[in-house]
Amino acid sequence: MANEKKIDCVILGLLSHEELTGYEIKKRMDAALKYFWGASYGSIYPALNDLVSRGMATKREDTDSKRNKQIYTITENGREYLKKWLSLPVEKDELRYETLLKLFFGNESGEKQALIHIEAFEKKIEEELPYLFHAQTILTQSLHEDAAHKYYLLTVEFGIKTYQTYLEWCKQARKLLAGGQ
């Protein structure tokens, strides 16, 4: 009932849209979900086997491809399980920013160090923003081609807005550190 393992739900969510291999699931996650959810092969492959054994998905070998591909398909059971989880209240939204942790203790290491962390943070965000903008463009254009795109766009907009705010905060933080208020 409760205790839905998140990795199962993410995989089922991706499978609800299309058949995928474990490798492709990882790619999809890295492309679209990495800003708010991540997973490694070491959790994906065991989870896939587990989903099959619980009747949430089926596995078949891809005979077309020359490669050793295992294609996974969601079952009706799996779809119901996914929908049930989606209808349950969110249990946890968690942010773990080591940058903020190091900044919080900045008095121990001094302003120079704090500035280095802020600039590194800024750089990382500036590098990632273009990918989000690109996704925004693609999704906005294809909004009516696929009903799911509206929901994807929602999360992309979240990323863009928060990242832009991060950049504003970086500027403000630099000012505060420089001595002014």
Add this chain to the structure above:
Amino acid sequence: MANEKKIDCVILGLLSHEELTGYEIKKRMDAALKYFWGASYGSIYPALNDLVSRGMATKREDTDSKRNKQIYTITENGREYLKKWLSLPVEKDELRYETLLKLFFGNESGEKQALIHIEAFEKKIEEELPYLFHAQTILTQSLHEDAAHKYYLLTVEFGIKTYQTYLEWCKQARKLLAGGQ
């Protein structure tokens, strides 16, 4: 050298400012760090023992109090270890929002469900913002009383800015779901 356990660093960071008991460490974390870092007693107490055995902190019983209190103090070694960690580049900033995950798969459960999650998210943020504003006021007023406050304020400002952005996104998301773009 590398592989600094974060829980050790957080504890040392808190101890660098003042002597504390395990219980107080938890309180401090819940009050000031919970927005970007969390920890349970089950990780704090073992970590404290470990820090003592590695010479990063010392432990003494509080004889003044009637209670069974163990007071921890950072050592020079501990302070060096902390400073070293603070000078190292950030390894990972991670955001794990189940809300965004459920929204991403929103096409499976429909608009009504998506709206429910957005409203719940909005409510949670609205409830937490006042605490951040309160911290902002206190810290701004006492900025010159303690050099560390500047750094605390930095993280509080981050929280306020991002939370405000979250609320704006909620509005926008509701509009997008309502059918418009």
Add this chain to the structure above:
DNA sequence: CTTACCATGTAAGGCGTTACATGATTCA
């Protein structure tokens, strides 16, 4: 007197990453 909070710790178990191990295929 009883509830809330102070205070410390352990044990089990879950969850997931990293590293390892292996090998095929595509493309330059």
Add this chain to the structure above:
DNA sequence: TGAATCATGTAACGCCTTACATGGTAAG
């Protein structure tokens, strides 16, 4: 032919949360 990428999986290990276990004290 060599590098990059496709492709699947396992094992060890680390880290943390949850639940359990215990008891003192302050305040109403």
